[in-house]
Amino acid sequence: MTAAMSKEQIKAAADRAEARARGKTTAEEFVDVALSEAEINAEIVKLAALPIGVYESSRVAAAKRLCMRASVLDRLVSAKRKKEDKKEIELLHLHWAVKPWPEPVDGDALLKDVIARARRHVVYGDALITALWTMFAWVHADVAIHSPSDLACHQR
Numbered sequence: 001m002t003a004a005m006s007k008e009q010i011k012a013a014a015d016r017a018e019a020r021a022r023g024k025t026t027a028e029e030f031v032d033v034a035l036s037e038a039e040i041n042a043e044i045v046k047l048a049a050l051p052i053g054v055y056e057s058s059r060v061a062a063a064k065r066l067c068m069r070a071s072v073l074d075r076l077v078s079a080k081r082k083k084e085d086k087k088e089i090e091l092l093h094l095h096w097a098v099k100p101w102p103e104p105v106d107g108d109a110l111l112k113d114v115i116a117r118a119r120r121h122v123v124y125g126d127a128l129i130t131a132l133w134t135m136f137a138w139v140h141a142d143v144a145i146h147s148p149s150d151l152a153c154h155q156r
Contacts, residue, residue: 040066059073118130118131
């Protein structure tokens with residue numbers, strides 16, 4: 001007595017029988033049913049976009065469909081997710097790519113503009129602290145920072 005065959009096994013057997021009837025070899029048959037690299041990549045992109053729980057429940061079926069082991073599929077999907085995460089991080093920080101102003105900036109006028117902008121959005125007494133903090137946040141990487149004791153030494 002033979003074991004019951006699944007739908008996939010029946011389809012594969014029918015495909016093999018049809019290929020034999022047309023006179024194709026096993027290698028030619030394999031080439032006919034093999035997925036292209038573009039098809040595999042498209043499927044991996046779709047799988048990487050799935051929530052982890054949904055991916056986990058569909059990974060074995062997807063691996064069978066792609067004719068690969070589930071562990072290989074996991075590595076490919078993980079690598080694709082890392083690339084996508086890196087792209088999102090790069091896009092998140094595009095506003096930090098600021099070019100220096102081409103001419104010297106009047107610090108006093110800039111501070112007054114920052115104070116005026118802050119007072120449009122927040123009501124408080126001394127906006128100078130916010131303006132100084134904002135300027136410091138933008139220039140601290142480009143300016144040598146000294147402690148007050150260093151400044152006192154230079155005044156002697």
